[in-house]
Amino acid sequence: MNPVVPGDGELGSGQDEAPPEATVLRMLLGAQLRRLRESAGIPAEKAGFEIRASRSKISRMETGRVGLKVRDVEDLLTLYGVTSEQQRAKVVALARRSRAPEWWAKYNDILPDWFETYLGLESAATVIRSFEAQFVPGLFQTEDYARAVTRLGHQTAPDREIERRVSLRLARQDLLSRPPRIWAVMDEAVLRRPIGGTAVMRAQLFRLAETARLPGVRLQVVPFARGGHTAASGSFSILRFAERDLPDVVYMEQLTSAVYLDQRSDVEHYLEVADQLSGEALTPADTARFIEQVAHET
Numbered sequence: 001m002n003p004v005v006p007g008d009g010e011l012g013s014g015q016d017e018a019p020p021e022a023t024v025l026r027m028l029l030g031a032q033l034r035r036l037r038e039s040a041g042i043p044a045e046k047a048g049f050e051i052r053a054s055r056s057k058i059s060r061m062e063t064g065r066v067g068l069k070v071r072d073v074e075d076l077l078t079l080y081g082v083t084s085e086q087q088r089a090k091v092v093a094l095a096r097r098s099r100a101p102e103w104w105a106k107y108n109d110i111l112p113d114w115f116e117t118y119l120g121l122e123s124a125a126t127v128i129r130s131f132e133a134q135f136v137p138g139l140f141q142t143e144d145y146a147r148a149v150t151r152l153g154h155q156t157a158p159d160r161e162i163e164r165r166v167s168l169r170l171a172r173q174d175l176l177s178r179p180p181r182i183w184a185v186m187d188e189a190v191l192r193r194p195i196g197g198t199a200v201m202r203a204q205l206f207r208l209a210e211t212a213r214l215p216g217v218r219l220q221v222v223p224f225a226r227g228g229h230t231a232a233s234g235s236f237s238i239l240r241f242a243e244r245d246l247p248d249v250v251y252m253e254q255l256t257s258a259v260y261l262d263q264r265s266d267v268e269h270y271l272e273v274a275d276q277l278s279g280e281a282l283t284p285a286d287t288a289r290f291i292e293q294v295a296h297e298t
Contacts, residue, residue: 023120024241025098027064031245032091033073034062036080050079063262065117070095107168110161114258118251123175127240129183129274131231134193136204137184138169139176140211145204146170148196153255176214183218185277187229191221191294198298205295212288220281221290230276238270 037047037058044058051072060066073095077088104111104119111119122128130137135149146169150162157165191208194201212219222229237251250261250270261267282290 021120021124022098022100022102023064023117024124024243024246025094026067026120027241027246028243029068029073029091029094029098030062030064032094033068033076033080036077036082037062040080042080047076047079051075063260065260067099068095070099103171104168107164110164110168112256115253117260118253118258119172121239121249121251122172124241125180125239126242127181127183128237129240129271130185130237131235131274131277132184132186132190133231133235134187134190135195136186136190136208139173139182140184140208141169141173142200142204142207143170144200145196148200152195179214179216181216181218183220183274183278185220185222185274185281187231188221188223191291194298202295202298205291205298209288209291209295212284212291218284219287219291220278220284221287222277222281223290226280229280230273236270238267238274 037044044055048055048058053072057066061068061072070092073092074088077091082088082091102116102120102123104116135141136145138146141149143166147162147166150165150169151157154162154165191205195204208219211217233252235253239249239251241248247262247264248267248271250259250267252259252261261270281287
């Protein structure tokens with residue numbers, strides 16, 4: 001079930017020359033190691049024992065959730081019976097490349113591991129679909145709005161930490177200079193909730209109306225008048241990648257952690273919900289006009 005996005009051609013077109021992000025390299029490496037392990041008939045528990053780790057650690061490695069030490073990769077290749085020097089060298093080279101620091105490494109003091117994973121996925125995705133129930137998507141937030149949202153979640157944090165978190169959120173928006181195709185559906189509550197006060201919210205709404213007209217961006221609003229909608233569980237994002245070995249990933253943020261789903265049955269369910277939400281929402285053109293109307297009313 002592929003998303004239909006403005007200007008959407010074959011997934012990944014125009015992206016092939018861009019260097020893969022380290023997160024995607026980890027995912028590709030993990031997928032290769034999983035195939036080698038399964039071909040060798042070796043259970044995850046035995047693989048974990050070989051590198052002094054648990055079965056769950058092997059699972060996180062094979063899904064790209066954690067970095068892989070070169071020594072561990074070499075030990076696993078030996079366990080899996082990979083003797084070809086050329087094949088070993090190729091896999092080990094991929095492991096070395098996957099350990100390169102990302103741009104957000106300088107924010108490690110405020111960045112939880114579970115969100116660091118999302119930043120890697122977001123940076124490498126070719127299509128991002130999302131539903132937001134409460135806040136303007138982070139990629140489209142103004143600085144003042146981002147600051148107000150950050151303070152809601154970190155009410156006791158000192159000003160310096162707040163500003164660091166705002167800086168990180170705004171740095172993510174560099175993605176819009178080389179954007180993936182973004183399809184965001186929002187509940188009308190996102191537009192009506194006065195985050196940061198009237199002036200901040202009005203400026204945010206005008207920014208959102210401008211964003212709605214960017215090429216490669218599709219925004220839709222589900223108005224209150226449509227009644228209830230299918231996303232009863234709340235906000236979520238679905239990320240798709242150009243690399244054929246990488247599955248779509250569903251991301252759902254919680255207060256102190258996040259859920260990542262990449263099983264096909266789970267992803268298909270969320271894609272179906274996303275399609276239903278799009279059908280229930282205003283068209284992109286009507287959405288832009290509706291946002292401007294709410295901005296003038298604010």
